[in-house]
Amino acid sequence: MKITTIALNTFKEAKRDRVLYLLFFFVAVCLLFSRFLALLTVGDRVKIIKDVGLASISLFGMLMAILMGTGLVYKEIDKKTIFTLLSKPIHRAEFLLGKFLGLVLTIFIMTVLMTAVFMLILFLHTFAVDWKILLAILYIFFELCLMTAVALLFSTFTTPILASLYSLAFYLIGHLSWSLEMLIKKVKSGAGRVALRVLYTVLPDLENFNFKTEVVHNLPIPGKLLGVSFIYGVVYTAFLLLLAMLVFRRRDFV
Amino acid sequence: MGKVLELENVHKAYKLGFILKKKPVLKGVSFHVNEGEIFGYLGPNGAGKTTTIKCILNLIFPDSGRITIFGEDSLRPRARQKVGFLPENPYFYDYLTGREFLAFYADLLGIHGQLREEKIKYFLKLVGMERAADLQLRKYSRGMLQRIGLAQALLNDPALVILDEPMGGLDPIGRKEFRDIIVNLKKEGKTVFLSSHILQDIEMICDRVAIILAGEIINQGYLGDLISEKVLFTEVIIGGVPAAEFSHLGESVSTSGDRVLLKVFEEEKIDRVINLVQQNKGKIISLLPRTETLEDIFVNMVKNQ
Incomplete structure (x- = not known):
């Protein structure tokens, strides 16, 4: 119940954030732009709209998660609102979880809105509804939840600017780490291969949540892959939240 | 308790x-x-x-x-x-x-x-x-x-x-x-x-x-x-008598018009102040004994540290 109260208050606060509306505006512009881009393309125009649309939702969703997530805890400490909050009989873990869920709720609603705009533009072009798109967006949402946890983790111990840079680095590494897997296959077995394997395990692989290509090009998606990706997301997010709680547990609010 | x-x-x-x-x-x-x-x-x-x-x-x-x-x-x-x-x-x-x-x-x-x-x-x-x-x-x-x-x-x-x-x-x-x-x-x-x-x-x-x-x-x-109940000093406000008259009885803190604010530290001197005022046909406007306050204790402690 305490977590819900904090989450709803976080949602209320996030709703007031102008960044949110600015980003939403840019998504709408990008989605519209995809329609014009399609006109310039030879071949399957629908694919271009889908591709640009999904990429926009993913990119701007990520910016929302980072820009708002990194300020979440920092703002409470900076504005000293945390003093009265934590003087009540609540655990610091409950506070963090409330903050996380509040932002996840905000991002969920934003994703739904972005999806609605996207589906409308797509429908106006094709006069058909492609439900598979929703699957790709669902996994984008899982990735955004993970990114929120990343931003929250950094926001427990550093300023929003640094936390944003760290989160962005995490995002970039997460989308490039799949190349390590390719490299592992090419390296001969030995110490080097083991080191690469360890590195790949520790680093996030956000490509696990990327089903855009499969959806856009109508390729089959194995159920097992969806299951593994889902479990990967849940475990990694839980791990990040646990880490954030550990950092936050003994922090002094001077 | x-x-x-x-x-x-x-x-x-x-x-x-x-x-x-x-x-x-x-x-x-x-x-x-x-x-x-x-x-x-x-x-x-x-x-x-x-x-x-x-x-x-x-x-x-x-x-x-x-x-x-x-x-x-x-x-x-x-x-x-x-x-x-x-x-x-x-x-x-x-x-x-x-x-x-x-x-x-x-x-x-x-x-x-x-x-x-x-x-x-x-x-x-x-x-x-x-x-x-x-x-x-x-x-x-x-x-x-x-x-x-x-x-x-x-x-x-x-x-x-x-x-x-x-x-x-x-x-x-x-x-x-x-x-x-x-x-x-x-x-x-x-x-x-x-x-x-x-x-x-x-x-x-x-x-x-x-x-x-x-x-x-x-x-x-x-x-x-x-806080002790002891009187630290007595503040006396006197009208119609010049401050110089009291210089041997206490410390004149301020004068305004014909009024004098006098700080008397010894209790036995208070009667002498009153007598002096009566002799000079002046009047006592107020007489206030000041006991120790928390502020005094506090200021003393801060000074001592």
């Missing part, structure tokens, strides 16, 4: 930037607060008052020592179940209205439904904020924030109320109202821990005090024990 709050040898040092050097803020603070009393925690700015309170509330962690609230270790959130807290310069979510703000904290404390509405109404009235209840907190003055902050601290019907410089931003009327509320809390059987550097407030309402200076408790006890 049970102990509501107890601190035993609490130490805390803050790190100074990246250098490993630490600055000690609390150097073995020990005191206790008895049930049902108003306890004054007195000290100049930077003495460690707020740090002590933050340690009690688990907002910062002491390096060593032990803090218990109602016999429970302060590290457990459960220890804060019956505690209400009003911080110095209260900072709240400024996008909420006064009513929403109280509702938020009521929800956090597990107070819901009809009871929540009744409590909000009651406390808004108690702190005199009914008219501003639907205004966003960003539009509140400091005094108004202090008032709504007090309401927030009392929502859970706490047995121990911790107030950090509660009368800082208030006008004289507001301060009187706050004092009345605090005295009423005591009448209701609550224990109040009050930190302040406004000595008059503490002197007026506190039962016991502890004085902290540079991180150390330098004196504590019942106000009556700390």
Whole structure:
């Protein structure tokens, strides 16, 4: 119940954030732009709209998660609102979880809105509804939840600017780490291969949540892959939240 | 009388930037607060008052020592179940209205439904904020924030109320109202821990005090024990007699028109002053014996340190 109260208050606060509306505006512009881009393309125009649309939702969703997530805890400490909050009989873990869920709720609603705009533009072009798109967006949402946890983790111990840079680095590494897997296959077995394997395990692989290509090009998606990706997301997010709680547990609010 | 709050040898040092050097803020603070009393925690700015309170509330962690609230270790959130807290310069979510703000904290404390509405109404009235209840907190003055902050601290019907410089931003009327509320809390059987550097407030309402200076408790006890009844000097305001006449009897502090303010240190000299006034056909406008105040003790202690 305490977590819900904090989450709803976080949602209320996030709703007031102008960044949110600015980003939403840019998504709408990008989605519209995809329609014009399609006109310039030879071949399957629908694919271009889908591709640009999904990429926009993913990119701007990520910016929302980072820009708002990194300020979440920092703002409470900076504005000293945390003093009265934590003087009540609540655990610091409950506070963090409330903050996380509040932002996840905000991002969920934003994703739904972005999806609605996207589906409308797509429908106006094709006069058909492609439900598979929703699957790709669902996994984008899982990735955004993970990114929120990343931003929250950094926001427990550093300023929003640094936390944003760290989160962005995490995002970039997460989308490039799949190349390590390719490299592992090419390296001969030995110490080097083991080191690469360890590195790949520790680093996030956000490509696990990327089903855009499969959806856009109508390729089959194995159920097992969806299951593994889902479990990967849940475990990694839980791990990040646990880490954030550990950092936050003994922090002094001077 | 049970102990509501107890601190035993609490130490805390803050790190100074990246250098490993630490600055000690609390150097073995020990005191206790008895049930049902108003306890004054007195000290100049930077003495460690707020740090002590933050340690009690688990907002910062002491390096060593032990803090218990109602016999429970302060590290457990459960220890804060019956505690209400009003911080110095209260900072709240400024996008909420006064009513929403109280509702938020009521929800956090597990107070819901009809009871929540009744409590909000009651406390808004108690702190005199009914008219501003639907205004966003960003539009509140400091005094108004202090008032709504007090309401927030009392929502859970706490047995121990911790107030950090509660009368800082208030006008004289507001301060009187706050004092009345605090005295009423005591009448209701609550224990109040009050930190302040406004000595008059503490002197007026506190039962016991502890004085902290540079991180150390330098004196504590019942106000009556700390303040002696001895007359320090007598202030006499005399009309119609020049100040020079009294130079051998006391210290002339100021003159205004034909009035003289005289400080007489020995009691036996007072009669001589009165006689001298009568001989010179002047008049005594007022005669006020000054006993030791908390302020005197405080100033002396700070000087001695």
